Amino acid sequence: MSDADVDAAGGSEETDVDAVVIGAGFSGLYMLHKLREQGLDVRVYEKGDEVGGTWYWNTYPGARCDSESHIYCFSFDEGLHREWEWSERYPEQPEILDYLQWVADRLDLHRDIAFEREVTSATYDDETATWTVELADGERVRTRYFVTAVGCLSEPFLPDFDGLGDFEGEWYHTARWPDEEIDFGDDHVGVIGTGSTGIQFISEVGGRADHLTVFQRTPNYAVPARNRPLEDDEYEEIRENYDDIWARARDSRLGMPFDHEHETDYGLSEEEIREVLEERWQQGGFRFLHSFEPGSILSNPELNDVVSAFIREKIRERVDDPETAETLVPTDHPYGAKRPPMDYDDYYGTYNRDDVSLVDVDENPIERVTADGIRTTAAHYDLDMLVFATGFDAMTGAILAMDIEGKNGQTLDEKWEAGPRTYLGLMTHGFPNLFTITGPQSPSVLTNMPLSIEQHVEWIADCIAYMDEHGYDRIEATEDAEDQWVQNTNMLAENMLFSEADSWYRGANVPGKTQVFTPFPGGLDNYREICARVARDDYDGFELG
Numbered sequence: 001m002s003d004a005d006v007d008a009a010g011g012s013e014e015t016d017v018d019a020v021v022i023g024a025g026f027s028g029l030y031m032l033h034k035l036r037e038q039g040l041d042v043r044v045y046e047k048g049d050e051v052g053g054t055w056y057w058n059t060y061p062g063a064r065c066d067s068e069s070h071i072y073c074f075s076f077d078e079g080l081h082r083e084w085e086w087s088e089r090y091p092e093q094p095e096i097l098d099y100l101q102w103v104a105d106r107l108d109l110h111r112d113i114a115f116e117r118e119v120t121s122a123t124y125d126d127e128t129a130t131w132t133v134e135l136a137d138g139e140r141v142r143t144r145y146f147v148t149a150v151g152c153l154s155e156p157f158l159p160d161f162d163g164l165g166d167f168e169g170e171w172y173h174t175a176r177w178p179d180e181e182i183d184f185g186d187d188h189v190g191v192i193g194t195g196s197t198g199i200q201f202i203s204e205v206g207g208r209a210d211h212l213t214v215f216q217r218t219p220n221y222a223v224p225a226r227n228r229p230l231e232d233d234e235y236e237e238i239r240e241n242y243d244d245i246w247a248r249a250r251d252s253r254l255g256m257p258f259d260h261e262h263e264t265d266y267g268l269s270e271e272e273i274r275e276v277l278e279e280r281w282q283q284g285g286f287r288f289l290h291s292f293e294p295g296s297i298l299s300n301p302e303l304n305d306v307v308s309a310f311i312r313e314k315i316r317e318r319v320d321d322p323e324t325a326e327t328l329v330p331t332d333h334p335y336g337a338k339r340p341p342m343d344y345d346d347y348y349g350t351y352n353r354d355d356v357s358l359v360d361v362d363e364n365p366i367e368r369v370t371a372d373g374i375r376t377t378a379a380h381y382d383l384d385m386l387v388f389a390t391g392f393d394a395m396t397g398a399i400l401a402m403d404i405e406g407k408n409g410q411t412l413d414e415k416w417e418a419g420p421r422t423y424l425g426l427m428t429h430g431f432p433n434l435f436t437i438t439g440p441q442s443p444s445v446l447t448n449m450p451l452s453i454e455q456h457v458e459w460i461a462d463c464i465a466y467m468d469e470h471g472y473d474r475i476e477a478t479e480d481a482e483d484q485w486v487q488n489t490n491m492l493a494e495n496m497l498f499s500e501a502d503s504w505y506r507g508a509n510v511p512g513k514t515q516v517f518t519p520f521p522g523g524l525d526n527y528r529e530i531c532a533r534v535a536r537d538d539y540d541g542f543e544l545g
């Protein structure tokens with residue numbers, strides 16, 4: 001379809017392809033496969049030296065996925081999910097990476113992916129309706145369709161602590177963990193951050209280091225994951241029921257096929273609610289968040305009060321020292337207003353060890369990093385190694401790390417200055433032919449990611465097929481449709497409890513970032529319907545030409 005001749009090894013020649021896709025994680029791999037099947041000439045650029053995305057970068061000890069393994073995979077190809085067999089209820093990072101490499105091999109994807117290539121900018125030309133994408137090494141590629149598949153949590157956030165440059169020991173961010181095995185044995189290790197990552201890391205490394213000091217600013221509500229090996233017969237049953245499992249997952253709020261046996265909390269006494277919670281606590285994982293009618297824990301403050309109090313009691317029961325327990329008990333935000341972390345390995349029990357200690361840096365903030373540790377307003381902590389589990393510039397960070405210039409010289413940075421503006425999280429007005437997989441204002445991080453990704457990829461591929469069929473060469477979200485979508489997303493979020501936490505969902509973790517709730521909180525099931533209707537109505541809300 002194109003006159004392209006792209007030199008995979010690089011070069012400065014300007015070349016043409018039908019589609020450029022940035023990133024080779026779940027999203028980029030499927031997008032490549034799908035568009036290639038439709039006969040397009042596709043080029044994927046990937047910063048890393050292998051496929052994997054999130055699971056390529058996040059190799060820190062304890063890294064594991066909170067979605068259950070049998071649904072944390074592609075559903076589009078029966079062969080893929082029938083042949084692969086997950087070993088545990090929740091997949092560990094190396095297993096997911098193996099899976100994605102296996103998928104890439106099976107679908108022969110590597111040949112269209114250029115590795116260790118970083119896209120630095122992309123500029124739209126309205127005359128030709130093409131994008132010129134530029135790489136760090138100077139290569140320029142001209143493409144009709146420009147698709148970002150860069151993930152929602154891929155731009156690491158490192159707080160700007162004074163003195164980090166003076167630190168004489170080793171330090172790491174969890175999302176840029178080194179390849180070589182780190183021996184914590186004789187070290188006094190300090191870890192900053194108690195989000196999902198920190199909780200996994202602390203549970204795993206507590207007891208492996210000479211001493212682990214945890215610097216916690218905000219306590220979190222960790223719910224037991226109840227991980228375990230998947231038995232052969234259990235896996236056989238999953239395989240036999242895959243069609244039903246996927247159908248139920250697609251038709252659910254979270255993209256997870258959990259039953260709602262306790263449909264509603266309406267009319268239940270507090271004691272009855274607690275009975276349900278206890279049962280779900282034993283089941284573990286996201287099934288706990290799903291104890292009642294979808295979304296109700298996140299929108300009903302009275303119910304949430306009971307749930308939050310229930311978890312607080314569980315924390316107090318597990319931690320021996322009452323003062324440590326109180327420091328670990330969250331009181332500043334309701335459960336679920338921040339992304340709920342999972343506890344894989346007795347996270348709270350870790351604090352009962354003599355070689356693990358907790359420092360409350362909300363009460364006594366970190367003043368600076370020194371040559372040999374961390375100084376808070378109350379004390380100095382001697383440390384040989386620092387680990388930053390401090391999260392990401394989420395949702396927009398990785399997209400805005402590239403200089404993207406749309407129509408009339410407007411940059412995406414300028415356009416999103418007061419927060420991202422998109423239509424369906426898929427496109428943004430003023431930037432024709434630019435598609436964002438799991439972009440801001442799509443369900444993404446509030447759902448089981450692979451299913452959300454598949455829906456986006458399929459929608460984009462169908463849209464491109466439609467354009468080809470009708471002879472269109474450009475598509476752009478209208479300003480009206482975008483305004484309505486942003487308003488709709490904000491309104492849904494305001495009716496939930498999300499505003500009661502300073503979370504990365506709202507950009508609150510990055511100093512100076514505009515705070516606005518970014519994912520679409522209306523559920524994957526509803527979102528799928530909306531997108532399908534838009535496509536059925538000849539791409540209602542988009543201008544095609």
Ligand code: N01
Nearest residue numbers: 064065066159193194195196197198217218339389390391
């Ligand atoms: O990052 P986070 P994460 N001084 O932003 C603290 C996904 N994920 O990497 O809460 C002191 O949640 C910060 O404190 P506070 C998942 O969606 C998935 O843990 O801002 N502390 C917080 O404790 C998850 O939600 C999986 O007060 C500072 C921590 O650093 C998302 O990734 C596994 C600080 C950051 O927590 C992000 O999780 C892991 C400072 N200056 C992650 N700055 C699985 O599915 C930040 N902090 C398994």
